[in-house]
Amino acid sequence: MSKAGLTTSEGSPAVMRGASSPAFLLAQVGAHAAAKFAERLKGIGLVPAHAGILRVIDASEGLSQQALGAGLNVLPSRLVVLIDDLEHRGLVERRDHPGDRRSHALFLTTKGRDALKAIGRAAREHQAALCAALTDDERTQLAQLLRRIADQQGLRPGVHPGFSRLRPS
Amino acid sequence: MSKAGLTTSEGSPAVMRGASSPAFLLAQVGAHAAAKFAERLKGIGLVPAHAGILRVIDASEGLSQQALGAGLNVLPSRLVVLIDDLEHRGLVERRDHPGDRRSHALFLTTKGRDALKAIGRAAREHQAALCAALTDDERTQLAQLLRRIADQQGLRPGVHPGFSRLRPS
DNA sequence: TATTGTTATACTCTATAACTATA
DNA sequence: TATAGTTATAGAGTATAACAATA
Numbered sequence: 562m563s564k565a566g567l568t569t570s571e572g573s574p575a576v577m578r579g580a581s582s583p584a585f586l587l588a589q590v591g592a593h594a595a596a597k598f599a600e601r602l603k604g605i606g607l608v609p610a611h612a613g614i615l616r617v618i619d620a621s622e623g624l625s626q627q628a629l630g631a632g633l634n635v636l637p638s639r640l641v642v643l644i645d646d647l648e649h650r651g652l653v654e655r656r657d658h659p660g661d662r663r664s665h666a667l668f669l670t671t672k673g674r675d676a677l678k679a680i681g682r683a684a685r686e687h688q689a690a691l692c693a694a695l696t697d698d699e700r701t702q703l704a705q706l707l708r709r710i711a712d713q714q715g716l717r718p719g720v721h722p723g724f725s726r727l728r729p730s
Numbered sequence: 731m732s733k734a735g736l737t738t739s740e741g742s743p744a745v746m747r748g749a750s751s752p753a754f755l756l757a758q759v760g761a762h763a764a765a766k767f768a769e770r771l772k773g774i775g776l777v778p779a780h781a782g783i784l785r786v787i788d789a790s791e792g793l794s795q796q797a798l799g800a801g802l803n804v805l806p807s808r809l810v811v812l813i814d815d816l817e818h819r820g821l822v823e824r825r826d827h828p829g830d831r832r833s834h835a836l837f838l839t840t841k842g843r844d845a846l847k848a849i850g851r852a853a854r855e856h857q858a859a860l861c862a863a864l865t866d867d868e869r870t871q872l873a874q875l876l877r878r879i880a881d882q883q884g885l886r887p888g889v890h891p892g893f894s895r896l897r898p899s
Numbered sequence: 900t901a902t903t904g905t906t907a908t909a910c911t912c913t914a915t916a917a918c919t920a921t922a
Numbered sequence: 923t924a925t926a927g928t929t930a931t932a933g934a935g936t937a938t939a940a941c942a943a944t945a
Contacts, residue, residue: 579785579850580888583869584763584857586876591760592891593883594753616748627903636937641905663903663944681748688753694882699875700752706864706872707755713863714762719749721758796926805914810928832921832926 594691595721601683605676606650610635610643612680613721618653618667619677625664634720652676763860764890770852774845775819779804779812781849782890787822787836788846794833803889821845 579585599609613633618624630640644667647653652673655665669677692700711718748754768778782802787793799809813836816822821842824834838846861869885891 579853581873581877582853582857583873583876584767584853584860585888585890586873586880587756587760587860588764588767589760589885589890590876590880590883591756591758592764593880593885595757595761596891598753598757625903637904638906638938639936658903661903661945665904684748684751684753688751691753691756691883692879694878695875703872703875704750704752704755706868706875707752707759708750709863710861711755711759711762714759714860716758716762719754721754721761794926806927807915807929808913827926830922830926832919834927 594687597691598684598687601687602680605679605683607676607680609721610639611647613719614640614643614647615652615669615673615677615680616719618669619674622668623656623658623666625658625661625666627664629667632720647673763856766860767853767856770856771849774848774852776845776849778890779808780816782888783809783812783816784821784838784842784846784849785888787838788843791837792825792827792835794827794835796833798836801889803891816842 595609602609602612610633614629617629617632626637626640626644629635630637635643644653644655648655650672651670654668654670654673656668658664658666692703695703764778771778771781779802783798786798786801795806795809795813798804799806804812813822813824817824819841820839823837823839823842825837827833827835861872864872880887
């Protein structure tokens with residue numbers, strides 16, 4: 562008994578005046594993309610922040626938690642529990658830092674590198690599903706446009722502003 | 731004394747293998763866009779969900795809260811406090827629904843319509859700032875690519891999946 | 900005295916469930 | 923009995939601040 566039809570697909574007039582602007586679509590599709598990727602990671606038992614951490618440690622082994630947090634824009638207190646997770650699951654190892662007994666040196670285990678590969682597969686599947694509507698050329702085109710926005714806006718490559726606030730589904 | 735350089739802009743190798751993929755960029759730039767827009771709305775004293783509510787009420791006045799919630803994917807309990815906000819600030823009015831004394835009919839006040847105009851201005855400024863790196867043609871091009879993804883992914887026009895989890899700054 | 904990692908606490912936000920008044 | 927709106931409660935997640943060990 563829809564008193565006013567919003568549930569079904571009727572041509573809504575003013576509702577979407579701004580809804581087809583690049584800015585709104587960007588936020589909308591971006592949130593969808595992040596949620597879908599988080600959903601896939603959940604299948605591996607990880608959250609997006611875990612993936613970011615594994616990726617950065619892999620890129621520069623022996624990293625301290627301080628440096629890791631700075632690179633990913635994650636607070637130290639939050640890092641502790643995230644790394645605890647990864648360590649308990651045997652993906653990451655905290656070793657003594659040579660020269661500074663306060664800090665830890667972070668390393669990936671073999672299991673951690675396997676997990677990283679699984680994440681890579683999930684990312685590729687995610688991308689294929691997300692961009693199913695586009696040709697290869699169009700995907701490149703889209704990436705180039707987005708990269709120019711990202712550069713101009715001063716976004717650091719590989720750093721997701723919303724690492725914090727992303728949950729699956 | 732960066733033990734491992736992540737803070738500054740050194741050519742990072744494996745860190746960003748996937749960081750320039752359309753999928754990651756989409757999530758990254760999308761989150762940035764949403765945060766920036768929320769920041770602008772904060773200047774008006776609103777959160778993104780408020781803007782969505784005003785927009786939908788304007789599109790179909792006399793709406794019930796039920797219908798509104800269905801249209802925006804917002805839970806009834808959450809709607810109550812959001813509409814309370816808007817009513818206390820004199821932007822929205824809850825009138826008796828003719829024919830069903832359980833439900834309310836929602837209307838925009840003059841102040842509410844003014845707020846909507848202010849939101850429109852904020853949105854335009856936001857878009858100009860966000861897409862500063864692109865020409866008009868490129869913005870259209872970007873919007874078209876995003877719209878095709880949105881359609882194929884089954885996203886409803888005007889409905890932001892992350893209306894919930896967006897905070898300014 | 901400053902810094903690394905850690906722990907404890909408080910705060911925000913969202914969802915779930917109970918409740919009322921109508922239908 | 924079911925539904926609209928409301929209220930209350932609990933849960934998840936994050937940030938802030940205090941703390942111990944080391945520099």
